[in-house]
Amino acid sequence: MTAILQINDLNKAFGGVKAIQNFSLEVAECQIYGLIGPNGAGKTTIFNTITGIYQPNSGSIRLAGTELIGKKPFQVAGLGIGRTFQNIRLFTQLSVAENVFIACQKDARYGLFGALTRLGSFNRLERELREKALNLLDFMGLSSFADARAGSLPYGHQRKLEIARALALDPRLLLLDEPAAGMNADEAAELVEFILRLHEQFKMSILMIEHHMDVVMKLCQAITVLNFGQTISQGSPAQVSSDPCVIEAYLGREEQPC
Amino acid sequence: MSSYELGIFILVGINIIAVLGVSILTGFTRIFSFGNAGFMAIGAYVSAILSMRGHVPFVLAIAGGALAAGLIGWLLGKLTLGLNGDYFLIATLGFGECVRVLFEYLDSVTGGARGMPGIPAKTTLLVVGLSVVLAILGAWNFLHSKYGRNLMAIREQGMAAEAVGIDTARYKTLAFVVSAVYAGWSGALFAHYLTFLAPNMFNLDKSAELTITVVIGGLGSIAGSVIATIILTVLPELLRAASTYRMLFYGVAVVLIITVRPAGLMGYRELSFGWLRRWIQRWRAPKPTVEPELKS
Numbered sequence: 084m085t086a087i088l089q090i091n092d093l094n095k096a097f098g099g100v101k102a103i104q105n106f107s108l109e110v111a112e113c114q115i116y117g118l119i120g121p122n123g124a125g126k127t128t129i130f131n132t133i134t135g136i137y138q139p140n141s142g143s144i145r146l147a148g149t150e151l152i153g154k155k156p157f158q159v160a161g162l163g164i165g166r167t168f169q170n171i172r173l174f175t176q177l178s179v180a181e182n183v184f185i186a187c188q189k190d191a192r193y194g195l196f197g198a199l200t201r202l203g204s205f206n207r208l209e210r211e212l213r214e215k216a217l218n219l220l221d222f223m224g225l226s227s228f229a230d231a232r233a234g235s236l237p238y239g240h241q242r243k244l245e246i247a248r249a250l251a252l253d254p255r256l257l258l259l260d261e262p263a264a265g266m267n268a269d270e271a272a273e274l275v276e277f278i279l280r281l282h283e284q285f286k287m288s289i290l291m292i293e294h295h296m297d298v299v300m301k302l303c304q305a306i307t308v309l310n311f312g313q314t315i316s317q318g319s320p321a322q323v324s325s326d327p328c329v330i331e332a333y334l335g336r337e338e339q340p341c
Numbered sequence: 342m343s344s345y346e347l348g349i350f351i352l353v354g355i356n357i358i359a360v361l362g363v364s365i366l367t368g369f370t371r372i373f374s375f376g377n378a379g380f381m382a383i384g385a386y387v388s389a390i391l392s393m394r395g396h397v398p399f400v401l402a403i404a405g406g407a408l409a410a411g412l413i414g415w416l417l418g419k420l421t422l423g424l425n426g427d428y429f430l431i432a433t434l435g436f437g438e439c440v441r442v443l444f445e446y447l448d449s450v451t452g453g454a455r456g457m458p459g460i461p462a463k464t465t466l467l468v469v470g471l472s473v474v475l476a477i478l479g480a481w482n483f484l485h486s487k488y489g490r491n492l493m494a495i496r497e498q499g500m501a502a503e504a505v506g507i508d509t510a511r512y513k514t515l516a517f518v519v520s521a522v523y524a525g526w527s528g529a530l531f532a533h534y535l536t537f538l539a540p541n542m543f544n545l546d547k548s549a550e551l552t553i554t555v556v557i558g559g560l561g562s563i564a565g566s567v568i569a570t571i572i573l574t575v576l577p578e579l580l581r582a583a584s585t586y587r588m589l590f591y592g593v594a595v596v597l598i599i600t601v602r603p604a605g606l607m608g609y610r611e612l613s614f615g616w617l618r619r620w621i622q623r624w625r626a627p628k629p630t631v632e633p634e635l636k637s
Contacts, residue, residue, distance in 0.1 A: 134504060156503035166504050174497035176561065176609055177490075185494045186505035191487040198486035199479055205486070248505060 362523025410525025
């Protein structure tokens with residue numbers, strides 16, 4: 084298996100707080116990888132560093148061999164990394180279809196002149212991209228909401244729409260930041276089915292942050308556990324869940340008998 | 342049509358073009374600028390000088406004024422669009438005042454504070470009418486393409502816009518340049534309508550008026566901006582009879598519109614036939630005692 088994402092010795096500090104220390108990770112082609120850990124462990128900081136929102140103090144992040152450090156967020160997206168946000172960030176005043184349409188626009192190869200005059204390939208390209216967006220909505224089961232305002236959707240659908248928008252980039256790697264946050268057990272089980280289905284369909288690698296353990300255990304082939312910016316365990320779901328370090332991080336140490 | 346009415350029509354048209362520029366910047370990209378009168382001044386003076394000293398055809402004078410404003414807009418945007426919203430606003434405010442003062446100091450070229458008389462009167466109703474149609478069409482096509490959608494994405498969620506591959510810095514600059522070009526265009530028409538220019542025509546009041554018009558028309562709506570410009574240009578004229586209290590009425594009207602319709606006249610909506618029909622039906626139909634949504 085070849086690696087799609089390689090992170091080596093990544094360090095990121097905010098002032099005196101070491102948010103990530105010597106973090107390394109390798110996500111293989113077509114793999115679903117889980118990143119877990121208690122609150123404040125540095126998981127979202129890692130996502131933000133991968134996508135260029137933060138610049139790390141040292142280390143390297145490579146997407147299929149291309150160094151991502153120093154790139155701006157929109158360049159990282161252009162290289163094939165789609166992401167969702169922990170607190171949903173949709174284009175709320177725009178329609179559901181437009182949300183996905185905007186993410187399809189990297190293929191809109193017309194210039195300002197074409198846009199103003201509607202000459203040349205403008206109409207054909209617009210039609211093709213609109214179709215692509217509608218097909219994606221269809222796959223996500225959101226096509227009946229296509230013209231609704233994105234901000235008016237119920238919570239679960241908003242999460243799905245954010246995933247649809249990330250998929251519109253045709254990503255090689257999809258970063259999901261707590262996709263099951265705020266969901267009950269039934270909704271989370273449905274989400275697992277849904278992620279498996281889209282993974283089957285689009286064949287990309289997925290790196291996900293998640294707190295719902297059943298979701299992580301069912302989806303991920305490998306897991307990294309973080310605590311206070313440090314990697315405390317790495318391996319298959321079975322290995323990780325029986326690691327005493329992990330149990331200690333989540334539940335605390337047993338009190339020593341006097 | 343009396344020349345007075347003709348004058349109002351022409352002024353409405355000139356204002357519509359400047360307001361459309363601010364609408365693209367503020368209504369669709371959520372960047373506030375208090376410097377667009379400065380771009381109007383650049384367009385006005387550059388086109389007037391081209392006409393009077395260069396004797397170029399009117400169309401080229403307009404294009405020259407608009408492009409000069411666009412170029413300055415690009416430079417200013419590159420320098421200042423990295424600033425956060427409030428700081429950017431202050432920077433544009435300073436820019437507008439700088440332009441005004443600069444034109445006052447350039448006595449030999451602009452006639453300084455005494456003004457610049459003798460500009461050929463070439464702005465006819467036909468020229469303004471064509472310009473307005475072209476400006477609305479251009480804005481509509483621009484906003485209904487990837488460019489406009491990217492600007493709206495930046496307005497809604499800058500971070501998410503970056504995450505779907507939009508170069509937000511580049512698109513913000515683009516919005517700023519487009520608004521400057523529209524302001525310059527409007528200024529060029531203004532100069533050749535009034536045939537006289539003075540720097541204090543393009544003061545902070547003018548910039549504020551442009552932004553207020555967009556807010557009253559409703560953010561994110563071309564139709565709203567056009568309607569608001571018509572109302573706000575014609576209203577002071579209608580109130581001319583009550584000359585002393587005219588600006589008071591104007592102020593009260595602005596406050597009323599904002600309190601009754603906080604989203605502006607047409608916030609995030611455009612005029613369409615379907616929408617117009619529903620609106621008329623709602624006016625005709627007797628008000629139901631129970632909200633229709635509750636019944637279903």
